[in-house]
Amino acid sequence: EADIYQTPRYLVIGTGKKITLECSQTMGHDKMYWYQQDPGMELHLIHYSYGVNSTEKGDLSSESTVSRIRTEHFPLTLESARPSHTSQYLCASSEPGVGEQYFGPGTRLTVT
Amino acid sequence: GIQVEQSPPDLILQEGANSTLRCNFSDSVNNLQWFHQNPWGQLINLFYIPSGTKQNGRLSATTVATERYSLLYISSSQTTDSGVYFCAASYNFNKFYFGSGTKLNVKP
Incomplete structure (x- = not known):
């Protein structure tokens, strides 16, 4: 079934750590997006x-970076996480x- | 970019009531979508409606592109309709601009 996947769903991490949020889609779409959303707020x-x-x-x-080496994969990386990065990240x-x-x-x- | 304004910001309904949510946008668009964000944060596609009217069960939507607004109608509301409703607009199929949402609470 064609879908779009994100991992992990929840992540608690300490300040200064490097993290990568994964996003993959099996729909064959060329365009992909990352959004940031604070609770109850707009994207x-x-x-x-x-x-x-x-x-x-x-x-x-955003202090994050992204890469697109394969059509289906669009990961987002934070080199050094800070409390200000606390949020929900949505891939589309x-x-x-x-x-x-x-x-x-x-x-x-x-x-x- | 496009300015997208949604109203009302908050809405409380009794189960069974009907409601209309509004989305105004500042420029011409060729893509207008309505989403429902559930309590777990997932955005569910409701309508892709750059113009015209569509219906899906108890929900329907109308976009009047020349007047720069879209309406989402919810009839016979249910508690499962609770959540935040977003509209998003784009004029070049690349960047999408979201409104700040309407938070709906349907009480039993």
Whole structure:
């Protein structure tokens, strides 16, 4: 079944640690996105990709980085986690042309 | 980017009541979606509706692109409808802009 997956679903980590949030999709979509969302608030785009070897920064400045080596995989990395990075991170992909977005289940990150 | 405004910010309904959620956007769009965020944080696609009207069960949506707004109708609300409803708009199929959401609480 075509879907979009995120791991881990929940992560509690100490300050200064390096973390990678995984996102994979089996829908064959070229475009993928990372959003950051604080509880009860709107979603902010932090990174997006048009396809392999393409990455762009979104409207919300983020200390995270992304890579797109394979169509189906779009990981997000924080080199040194800080408490200000505590948030929910949502990955999405969209159909070509039409552009309808589909979201993964999200990763809730807590940095202590 | 596109400014997206949703109203009302909060809504409390008695089970069985009907409601209308509104999404205004500041510029022409060619993609407009409605999502429901459940208590576990997952965003569920409700409608892809850049223009026109669609219906899915008790939910329906209408977008009037020339007047820059979209409406989401919920009829005969159920407690499982509770959560946050977001609309998102895009004008180039690349970047999507989200509203701040309508938090719906349906009481039994």
